[in-house]
Amino acid sequence: MVRPEHSSLSVARQCRLLSISRSSYYHTGVGESAWNLALMAEIDRRFLETPFYGVRQMAWHLRARGHRVNVKRVRRLMRLMGLMPIYQRPRTSIPAKGHKIYPYLLRGVMIERPNQVWCADITYIPLARGFLYLVAIMDWSSRTVLAWRLSNTMDVQFCVDALDEALGRYGAPEIFNTDQGSQLTSWAWTQRLRGAGIRISMDGRGRFLDNIFIERLWRSLKYECVYLHAFSGGRDARNGIGKWVDFYNNRRPHTAHGGATPAGVYRDRLPVSGPGLRPDLHPTALVA
Numbered sequence: 001m002v003r004p005e006h007s008s009l010s011v012a013r014q015c016r017l018l019s020i021s022r023s024s025y026y027h028t029g030v031g032e033s034a035w036n037l038a039l040m041a042e043i044d045r046r047f048l049e050t051p052f053y054g055v056r057q058m059a060w061h062l063r064a065r066g067h068r069v070n071v072k073r074v075r076r077l078m079r080l081m082g083l084m085p086i087y088q089r090p091r092t093s094i095p096a097k098g099h100k101i102y103p104y105l106l107r108g109v110m111i112e113r114p115n116q117v118w119c120a121d122i123t124y125i126p127l128a129r130g131f132l133y134l135v136a137i138m139d140w141s142s143r144t145v146l147a148w149r150l151s152n153t154m155d156v157q158f159c160v161d162a163l164d165e166a167l168g169r170y171g172a173p174e175i176f177n178t179d180q181g182s183q184l185t186s187w188a189w190t191q192r193l194r195g196a197g198i199r200i201s202m203d204g205r206g207r208f209l210d211n212i213f214i215e216r217l218w219r220s221l222k223y224e225c226v227y228l229h230a231f232s233g234g235r236d237a238r239n240g241i242g243k244w245v246d247f248y249n250n251r252r253p254h255t256a257h258g259g260a261t262p263a264g265v266y267r268d269r270l271p272v273s274g275p276g277l278r279p280d281l282h283p284t285a286l287v288a
Contacts, residue, residue, distance in 0.1 A: 031130060032080075032130070032131075034129075036073075036077060037126070037129070037130065037131065039062065039067060039069065039073070039074075039077055040077050040080075040081060040124070040126060040131060041126045042062060042065065042067070043058060043062070043074070043077060043078060043081065043083070044081065044124055044126060044222070045227070046058065046061055047083055048218070048219050048222060048223075051085065051215075052085050053085055054085045055071055055074050055075045055078060056071060058074050058078065059071045059074040062074065081124040081131075082122055082123075082124060082133070082154065082181065083124070099182065099185035099186060099187075100185065100190065101180060101185060101202055102190075102200040102201060102202045103201070103202070104177075104201055104202060104203060105175055105177070105199060105200075105201035106175070106177055106201055111140050111141050112141060112269075113141055113269050113270070113271065114139050114141050114142050114144070114265075114266045114269050114270045115139065115170065115171060115172070115173045115174070115270070116140070116141055116173065116174050116175065117139075117140040117141070117173060117174065117175045117176070117177055117201075118137055118138065118139055118140060118146065118166070118173040118175075118176050118177070119137075119138050119140055119176070119177045119178060119211050119213065119214050120135060120136065120137045120138070120159070120162075120163070120176070120178050120184060120214070121135070121136065121178070121179065121211060121214040121215070121218070122134065122135045122154070122159070122181060122183060122184075123136075123218045123221075123222075125150070125226060125231070125237055125241075126226065126231075127230075127231050127232070127233060127234075127236075127237060128230045128231060128232050128233075129232075129233075130152075130233075132150045132151065132152055132234060132237055133150070133151050133152070133153070133154055133158070134148060134149070134150050134241065135148060135149050135151075135158060135159045135162050135183075136148040136162070136214065136217065136245075137162055137163060137166045138213060138214050138217060139170075139173075139262075139266060140177070140213060141265075141266075141269065142257075142262050142263075142265040142266035142269065143213055143217070143254060143256065143257075143262040143265075144249055144262040144263055144265070144266040145217070145245050145248060145249055145262070146165075146166040146169070146170055147162040147163070147165040147166035147169070148162055148241070148245060149161050149162040149165075150234060150237060150238055150241070152234065154182075154183060155183075156182075156183040156186045156188050156189055157188070159183050159184065159189055160188050160189060160192055163189070163192055163193075164192070167196055172196045172197060172198050173198060174198070174199060175198065175199045175200075175201050176193050176198050176199070176200055176201065177201040177202070177203070177211060178201075178202055178203070178211070179202065179203045179211055180202055180203065184202075185202070217248075220248070221241070221244060221245075221248075224244065225240060225241065225244040226240075226241075248262065249261065249262050249263040250263045250264075
């Protein structure tokens, strides 16, 4: 959060550290029209099914559904939603200005235990009137959701808040893998990881398959929760998503674990002690 009264950091400097533009900080915004919100909801549903759709393909899809929409509008809405189509090969792209991109560390690595690798991602959550962004942090081995946060902006702080919660509750992983989104390559995010002694891994740009487990989480969340409830606002969404995450972690059988729950697998596989682990969390229950 930007604090204009800060004694040593100017507003401009704080905005750079948080990876937001100064104009975004001062801009109050008027929200999206009902039509744009309807388009965004349809784009979100389609993108879950066809994550390889680019702007033109998405525009063709919307027109086939009866929406008179041009490519320019679709491009703006997809950018607003943080959607990027996947590609069969890594695509060379320029990250956010000044953000360091770290190499992908998971190629050929056997991920067999909790807290070996964590991952994080951000997705779009439609509301009855408006939308929010959701970040989740997941343990790769067990698929347990360790922490999550909602925000009405793409400010990096809600991501850092979720990271702080996960580190405080479960200790530090050996490796943290993300995509190259500007929030997850920002100084505030990467410095928090480096300060905790965590090795940073980043997917090839446009390669959602490198972070596929959390992408599958988004699909389950949206079809089992978000699309079944027209959340009226942030509080309603927070309560509904919180109940679903608790169900997912502690009661929902997971196919990859032969019907065991993610939280159960996390507890059963967690070593009694080791670097970055919290022995006091074993074998207590996980509550998201």
